[in-house]
Structure formats: structure tokens, C-alpha cells
Amino acid sequence: MTQGIHGTVADGFEPVREDFAAFVAGELPDYEGQLCAYVHGRKVVDLWAGEGCEASSLYGVFSSTKGAAFMVAALLVQEGTLEPDRKVTYYWPEFGAEGKAGLTVRDLFTHRAGLVGLDAGFTGAELADDRAIAERLADQRPFWRPGTAFGYHAFVIGALVGEVVRRATGRTLQEVYEERIRAPYGLDFHLGLPEELEPRYRSVQPMLPTPEQQAELDATPTGPHTLASIAFNTHVPGAGELADYPNSRAVRANGPASAGGVASARGLAGMYAAAISEVGERPPLLKPDTIAEVGQIHSTGYDLVARFHKSFGLGFQAIADYVYPYLGAGSFGHSGAGGSQAFADPRCGLAYGYTRRRIAYPGGAGPENERFVRTVHRAALAA
Template structure:
């Protein structure tokens, strides 16, 4: 447990219970805990908290799959513009994708993790994982691991490269360029898909959390081997198997910002992006119209995920956050968690936008368990303040 780690930051009137909940959690954590919590309600920042030695509210962390939320916000904007159409075949934008039985797949099914293209037979090198263009080229030639559209499975390391290639073919711009131009820069968000050198001093390297004896036993009992679908999806079968927690510690990954896992952010950046998605912020209209949020948040793939081997819920590019993580949220909440424990979402029905980061991996991966109590406290306060 922590020995006197102080919680810093501010909360708006009516959100004092959130600070108390965060402090209670921090008091139970390890001495080396570092984390941040931020939330907006109807475009107004109401929570901005952090804890940990040497940590401020502007420290930056690898947010792993929370990156997918930023990536697919770009796709949603392009659908809203009419540049992309969800029910067009992927080959309309990217003809080479049709090889090996993939020609009938639509953009909608791809976004819903139904492509069956979670990796390649031989796996990827570290340099390839950092480069979405190279990943897309390799994946275009790959035979899918299930018949596209029939089941779904989490495309953990590649979904952003696949959708990013469609963005590039349709616009002539990379997904990362459009995100910077249309989302990050206009709002001054500390959520980067491609971390500039000037922001490197704020980056805190990801550190693995050593499992307890019970957790280590559970990990050792995991049923998948090196050539299973799960291993392929997480590149554990490659000549140099991927060590997931090390990805953001590679400067090449941080610099290129691969759209599946390469984002670097603060909790302020995560929450600020989702606030801009659903609310007026700084005099700017919400980035997405209500109909667009509703379509991307609509349940598309729900049930048994053949990769992660458990119950999962996806909308289009986003996790269906209420079903996937936090059932107290309103229907249609959209967001994405990250492997080290980050969580970020927008709940249009309450006007809540939420962001959480932590430095050390939380067992067993994905949204850290504390998010449930923290998000619940913020949501309760948000409803009471309305």
C-alpha cells in the first residue's frame, strides 16, 4: 500500500466524492502507483486529478488500445462528411485487399472486428508493428483466419492499420495527419498519434506490474499456445514475439503513432477528446452529430470473441462501453480501453466524457479494475449535477 502519496488537482462543486473515491483507491495501491483521472460534463471540465511521485496533470503515458478511439473518430468524421461509406466494400477504396477471399468484406464489418485478419502467418517484426503502411501491405495478401463476417475477434494490433489504409486511399492523407489537423491541434489535446520530440520530456515509460502469486498462476494456466488465434492476434508467434507492455517505450512507435496501439496521452487528453466528440468545447460545435455517434455506438459485434475468448462488445471501431465495461452508462456510450489500464469514453446521454491513465500494467490487462469505481463515482456526480 502507498505511504502517504498525495492526490493533486481539482474537482468542481458537486464532484467532491470523486476525489474521495480516487484518494481511497490510491491509498490501497502500491507505493510506485502513478495515475491520472479527468472528466468533463457537457463540455465543462469537472475532474482533474493525479497521484504519484513526480507526476503532474500533463504527464504523458502510452495508452495502447485507447488509441483506437482516436483513430476511429477520424473514420467517423469521414463517414459523416460522406467521404467514406460504411456499407461499401473495402475493395472499393483498396482493390488489393480483395486477395485470398476478402473481396466481399465491407467497411462496416471491418470496423466491427469481423474481418478475420488479426495478423499474418509469420507475424510482424518490431519495425513493422510501428508502421501502419507496412502492416496494411502485409495484411492485404493474408488469407483471413475465419470467413469474413461470420464471427468476430479482436484485431488488437492491426485494426488501425487496416482502417488507416482505407482513409489514406480515400483522402490521400494518413489517418494520423487527419487526426492532428481535425482533432488534436484545434483543441490543443495532449493525445498524440505521433509524439513530437518537443513533448518527449513529458513521457513516462510504461512499466510492467509484477503479478501476485495468484495472478501468476492464472497467467501460467492460460490455454493458448504460440500458434493459436490469440497468439497470432498479439504477435506472440513472430520470430521476435511482441512484449506488449514495451511497445510505447520504443521511440519509433511513439514517433509514428500506429493507430491501433501507438497513442501517447494524458487523462486530460483522453477526456478532452471525448468531450469534443459529444459537446460544445471552446465555442466549437461537437465533432460528431448525434446520428453519427448513435451509428458508431450501435451494437454490432456482441458475444463470444474468438480471439480474446470471452464476452466482448463492439460498435464501429469503438468498444460498446456500457456493455463491455460499465453497465451503469447510457446505451450508446462509445470509447476504448487500453492494455496498461487506461480507459476513455463518451456517454452522450449524461454528457460525460472520461479519461484515466496509469503507468504500470493492471492485471489482467484492458481497463484497470479501478475504472469501475472511479467511472461510477463520476457518472453519479454527473447525473446529480444535471
């Protein structure tokens, strides 16, 4: 066993352990995290490190939660319960207020609604409750003409998708996820953490930015009513710190589908493995046509909220376009502000999951993922 590293790798994946060990050695004693990967449904990487970290430890995964929300949506599209090119109002009539009546489900899923938040903002209690978010957004005027541009709906996309799911099925998105995806595969990826699993939760902690990072943060324009501040609810006086969001028991218990999920790396990777591969005796969750559709780029270009180039498939991030360009076309997944990353590359059968406890700056997937993903992908191709 490499010093400080726990777990196993399959033959041919030893370079992944070496990269993980090298990174961890430079980050201790503050580091705590997990890395897991599957290839064609077989677990090939299962590593963890850090004081207090176990393979079964659970972390707030922030926007990696959106991957679970869109996995539910993909299943319902596959079955015909949801039709992407129907108007949202077909399922949710009240949504049509303030010029939103023409928006399609496809445009909603791909961050084109212009409905990134509320003028007045949300309370902390509302951000833990998808039904409350959806109810308030139904009357909100969009911040751009729906369908004409796109921007990251950071704190609300899960609630919007969830309300469409609830209207179409009579079940909440969290209930469908539990019954159709999490429980059948035994995934440690929860949208609603049961009380009895609370001892396994590791509270998220922020890392202070370096002087260079702080200077960059200070130089970034962040007016009180920018699209970014509205999307991340920071325009509200007294808004809590992002790092504290999953540390709220209400958030963990309710599992809001934009950013309230709790998972291990095994849970993240396992969900994407189940989506594209036979796992155990179970067939893939998604059929080839569905996999192709969710990975097909739907929105690309300048993200009005993030203020840089991004691409989305049918809800999922199209990460081969702007994050890891060496991945196969049609790769899909989602990262999280706490540093987590999770995705599937159907062309080589790779499913990947990564968690960490400490939030690095500037946010999003931890930069170490670049090194890990490249090495895992290379080994998967060789296998």
C-alpha cells in the first residue's frame, strides 16, 4: 500500500494510484478525499486518503447532484413519460407566467430558460426545499428571452426539473431517484440522507484562497445584482456561505436536486457505471439512443452566468467539450463546487467519481481531477 493511501486498483491502473498518492502527499494534513472508477461495469479504481476518511464516508457533492436529477429525467424521456419538445406548460401550466409560455422542456433542461433565480432572492429554508423554489419561480420574469441564450441555473435547475417530474409522474424527483436508481443499485449517492446514515457524513470545510487566488477573486466584478449573484443567491443580505450549504441537516434530509446531494466517490462513479454498462446482473439504465441524446451538445458558447465558454448536453455538462477534451465525444456528467467530479465516457465504458472534503478555490471540480481523469482515461483505453 502506498503511504497514506487506502484501497485498490486493477491491473493496468497502477499509474492512477501513483498520481493520487503524489497529489495527496503534497496536500496532507488538510487533504481528505476519494477516487473511484469503473470500466465496462467493473470497478477498477477504489482509493481514499486523509484522516477520518473511509471508503464509505459521505460528502456534500454540491452540483454533482444535478447528474442524479438529469439521470431521472433521462429515464423518463427514454420511457416517453417526458417529451423534451413539449412546452413546459403542458406539464406545469402555472409556469407560463411572465413570458415563459413558449419554453420547451428541452430548453428548460439545457439552461436556456433565463430563470436563474429571483429578484428578491431565496431564504435559506427555501433553498433546502425544491417545491418552494419551483413555486416562487413560476411567477418570476426571465432574465433573458427564453431560448435565446443560456446561463447556468446553479441553485434552481434541480427544482425546475423536479417540478416537471412531479407533474408528469405524481412523484417527486427524489422519490423516483430512490426507487429507480439509488436503491436498486445500492448507491451511496443520496438525494435525502436518512438519519441513520448521518454518522458517515463528513462536514464540508472551506480552504482559504492563496494570495494569488484572493487577488483574482478581488478583481472579478461581482455587483450585488449581477446574473451571477442572482444565480448563486449572494445578492440576498445575510446569505450563508456556499461551503455551509450541505452542512445543513435540512439540506441533507431533503436532498434538493440542484446541489443538496450527499455521496461517496463509489456512489458517484457507480451511478454513471449503471447508466452506460451492465453492472452485476443488471442491464444499463440507459439505452444507446438515450445515451447519445443526453451527451449530444444542446447549449454551447458563452455562459451568461459563468462568464466563460461552457457546453451542456440534455441537462448534463458536456465535459469533453470544455473540461477534458481527450474524453470521447458524448461524454456526460457534472462537477460540484466542493471539488467533486463525476461522469461517463460511453465510448470507452469509463465511469468516474471523485469527492473531497475541503473546498478549493475558485470552486468547481478540484483541479487535481485533470491529472486523475487523464491517467484513468489512458488506462481505460489500454484496457
